[in-house]
Amino acid sequence: MTKAKKMTPSFFEEINDETSSGVAYKNVNLKKKVISYFAHIGNATIAELSKELNLSVPKITSLVNSLILDGLVQDHGKVDSTGGRKPNVYGLAPNSGFFLGIDVKKNHINIGLTDLQKNLISDFDQFPYLLSNDEDSLQELCLIINNFIASLPVPKEKILGIGINLSGRINYAKGRNYNLFHFHEAPLSKVIESExxxxVFLENDSRAMAYGEFCSGTVNDEKDVLFLNLDYGIGMGVILNNQLYYGKSGFSGEFGHIPIFQNDIICKCGKKGCLETEASGWALLDMFKQQLRDGATSMVTHKGIPIDDLLLEDIIEAAHNDDVLAIELIAKVGKRIGKGIALLINIFNPELVILGGLLSSTEEYLLLPIKSAINKYSLSLVNNDTQIKFSKLGEQAGVIGACLLVRHKLLDLDTSLNAKPPKNTSFVYA
Known part of the structure; x- marks a missing residue:
């Protein structure tokens, strides 16, 4: 194939043109199919693409030629043939396109960049950030993103999309978060996009973490998986029969707001008795502070941190250093979480429950009381086939999940998870 001067819009421009229709719309979707084939299957000849995508050889040739001019596809040369003229084989060009994943936590932001072939090619960076539901916090988020993009060794125009994970009720199709930064008339995704x-694509943080674990983490062949994001709050990502489950309005997974306790504690959602009121990072932090005010001793008091300034991270660090108070309270919270998980097991009968988020880093201090409560409160015939595992990706789960979800949504790849990426998919640093 010979390269000619590119007069039509590039693929990068086409996929971001939400007004395209007719022939242009059809062509960009056909290009997405070609890229999808290369991403999932690997390199191929024109004849192979023509057969697999059910398109004519001239049409495939035109599509591939256009993608070569955009720098997305590369001619890898001749392939061995049993006879006759040797055909050329084509595939994705290295460093042809990238996806940025932003995982927003309460006290920091995790950021990473992946390429079209799902490799994490940037350093996995963590930036200090105090999440607050106001305009200043939103502007700081945009500033951190812009500064990170400016520091990358890749051109900005090659970043095809950004996935941003936030807690709360998110409708990813509309680009709105109904709990955070919901003070603009325009969707939040469009507000950040303009900056x-x-x-930009928004996603619930727990759902993105679940997707990251499913594609490249703890999950092997399991089809029904629950991912629990045990952080300051409690979130859940649900995968049923290889399907990432969103629910009617995209708000599935509000595990932390199951009314499981008879108490008068006001939850952050405004209701009483939610699981989060007694079994979350917030609950653990409140109990720990109250114990210190009542005269209990802990190694954190020797650090000179005022009680009101303590963070969940301080308690976890104390537990790792055999602090008795921290370990006892984590066990108490673990038992309550386990009771909630028992409820989930009775309802879903899942193959696998994955424990992720900040609290999961306490490992056995949390796991043992959880298992004890599951055995006590769930039906033995139901829980016998349910595995309980910790997240394999840890802090990276959200970033990897965000990148993969943007990649699939933007390129119209198979989001049903039936075409699950192979487990040897590498997430390596450049």
Missing amino acids: VGIR
């Missing part, structure tokens, strides 16, 4: 200049 950073790249297409």
